[in-house]
Amino acid sequence: MTQAAASAPSLVPLVEADQAPILARPYFPAAGPASPLTASLAHVPEILEVALPFVGRVLGPTALDARTKEIVVLRTSALMECSYCVQTHTAAALDSGLARAQIEALRGEAGIEEAFAAAGERALIAWVDEVALGRGAVGEEVTVRAREAMGDPELVELTLVVGATLMLNRYCTALRLPTSAATLLRLAEEGLA
Amino acid sequence: MSVAASIASGTLGGRVWFYSNYHCNLRCAYCLTESAPEVSRRELGKEEILARGREARELGFTAFGVTGGEPFILEYMPELVSGLGAELPTVVLSNGTAFNERRLREVEPLADLPVHVQISLDHPDPDENDEMRGPENFRKVVEAVPKLVERGIGVRIATTLEDPDAVDPEERERLCELHRSLGVPDEDHIVRPIINRGRAMTNEMGVLAGYEQLDPELTLTADGAFYSPFGPTVRGGRLDTDLLVSRTTSPLREPAEALLRIAESRPPGHDTSIGIN
Ligand code: SF4
Numbered sequence: 001m002t003q004a005a006a007s008a009p010s011l012v013p014l015v016e017a018d019q020a021p022i023l024a025r026p027y028f029p030a031a032g033p034a035s036p037l038t039a040s041l042a043h044v045p046e047i048l049e050v051a052l053p054f055v056g057r058v059l060g061p062t063a064l065d066a067r068t069k070e071i072v073v074l075r076t077s078a079l080m081e082c083s084y085c086v087q088t089h090t091a092a093a094l095d096s097g098l099a100r101a102q103i104e105a106l107r108g109e110a111g112i113e114e115a116f117a118a119a120g121e122r123a124l125i126a127w128v129d130e131v132a133l134g135r136g137a138v139g140e141e142v143t144v145r146a147r148e149a150m151g152d153p154e155l156v157e158l159t160l161v162v163g164a165t166l167m168l169n170r171y172c173t174a175l176r177l178p179t180s181a182a183t184l185l186r187l188a189e190e191g192l193a
Numbered sequence: 194m195s196v197a198a199s200i201a202s203g204t205l206g207g208r209v210w211f212y213s214n215y216h217c218n219l220r221c222a223y224c225l226t227e228s229a230p231e232v233s234r235r236e237l238g239k240e241e242i243l244a245r246g247r248e249a250r251e252l253g254f255t256a257f258g259v260t261g262g263e264p265f266i267l268e269y270m271p272e273l274v275s276g277l278g279a280e281l282p283t284v285v286l287s288n289g290t291a292f293n294e295r296r297l298r299e300v301e302p303l304a305d306l307p308v309h310v311q312i313s314l315d316h317p318d319p320d321e322n323d324e325m326r327g328p329e330n331f332r333k334v335v336e337a338v339p340k341l342v343e344r345g346i347g348v349r350i351a352t353t354l355e356d357p358d359a360v361d362p363e364e365r366e367r368l369c370e371l372h373r374s375l376g377v378p379d380e381d382h383i384v385r386p387i388i389n390r391g392r393a394m395t396n397e398m399g400v401l402a403g404y405e406q407l408d409p410e411l412t413l414t415a416d417g418a419f420y421s422p423f424g425p426t427v428r429g430g431r432l433d434t435d436l437l438v439s440r441t442t443s444p445l446r447e448p449a450e451a452l453l454r455i456a457e458s459r460p461p462g463h464d465t466s467i468g469i470n
Binding site: 015018019020021022023042043044046047 | 249325404418425434435436438439440447451454455
């Protein structure tokens with residue numbers, strides 16, 4: 001079992017490095033445990049070798065800056081109450097330069113208006129909220145605000161980041177994947193557990 | 194490179210293996226799959242095997258292998274092997290203990306096909322043979338082999354040893370005299386090492402075999418496609434996944450192409466000296 005802290009075990013065993021299928025091995029670190037996401041996807045290597053590069057590309061570095069992406073991912077994960085993604089991306093959000101108060105606001109522990117002064121970022125968060133929680137197309141008022149702040153490529157990419165995050169939120173929560181021990185330690189040290 | 198071209202060039206093994214089932218009437222000490230009468234059958238299924246076999250031939254594979262578990266405890270095995278043998282040369286690995294008179298009649302049509310039944314026999318002395326493979330195994334095998342040979346069915350003998358190079362020459366000669374007396378010539382006698390996986394690993398037997406030592410031979414099971422027939426082993430009741438290629442087995446092109454990617458990216462200097470047949 002991959003070393004990870006959790007109060008209850010995940011619903012599928014996490015594949016250990018010595019059992020990693022050949023095509024999954026490049027995604028396992030040379031030393032230390034693989035992430036629970038990697039170690040669970042390793043049960044189906046042909047999916048893993050498509051899913052992890054997809055997730056890495058959509059959530060990783062692109063034309064959009066890391067701070068913007070972390071706002072989207074952390075906010076979406078908080079709305080979906082996915083503790084795995086909230087904890088993992090709280091650490092990533094710290095690294096991307098988001099302030100502690102902003103992280104708390106994105107996690108729903110404080111008001112957005114107080115933490116985010118820039119109109120563009122508030123428009124972004126409103127867009128994320130409606131994409132993640134809404135059922136139909138995004139409403140007119142939120143669309144107008146988003147269009148003032150962003151062009152088509154940004155809107156497309158941000159919407160896809162929300163969608164990919166929703167997928168991961170349900171995957172990680174439904175399978176009860178444990179947050180890695182290293183992340184939990186970091187959050188405890190930062191007082192953001 | 195296409196699958197067919199890579200088989201022709203030797204990058205990919207030409208034989209597709211099917212794990213027909215995982216249960217067995219025996220419980221050998223070195224069994225790779227921890228097979229025994231009570232384990233879950235995990236059958237691949239006759240229609241599934243025949244369908245994948247047809248695809249394999251179209252893709253350019255050149256031979257089939259059937260293993261388990263003990264294939265011949267499945268009722269439909271003679272019919273299945275006939276179907277495979279009608280497509281391509283086929284070898285079926287068997288412990289040789291399930292050939293009663295009815296079964297012998299059922300396998301008679303295999304005599305007209307390019308089919309070999311590869312039967313395990315490890316030692317010329319009944320007690321020593323049966324120590325690893327279970328009571329009465331020796332007697333049943335030496336009874337079954339001539340009956341299969343009489344019916345014109347191709348039989349090979351497979352001897353699995355802890356260290357094939359360390360066998361006493363006198364003992365080796367007695368074993369060879371035995372298989373010759375049963376009607377199996379020297380060229381159809383295979384000696385191979387115990388592989389340190391499955392129950393052999395639990396019992397601390399055999400040689401280590403990772404994918405560097407094994408030939409890439411597409412192997413289909415109820416759990417997915419594997420790199421080699423030595424891949425889908427079981428230890429402590431858990432399937433090993435280190436040699437899993439994909440869970441997808443159909444269409445066959447998918448695991449075949451995935452296996453080819455693996456074979457083409459193997460590190461240089463690999464030594465594929467271990468084969469199952
Ligand atoms: S080695 Fe073969 S005969 Fe022995 S238990 Fe395993 S499957 Fe059965």
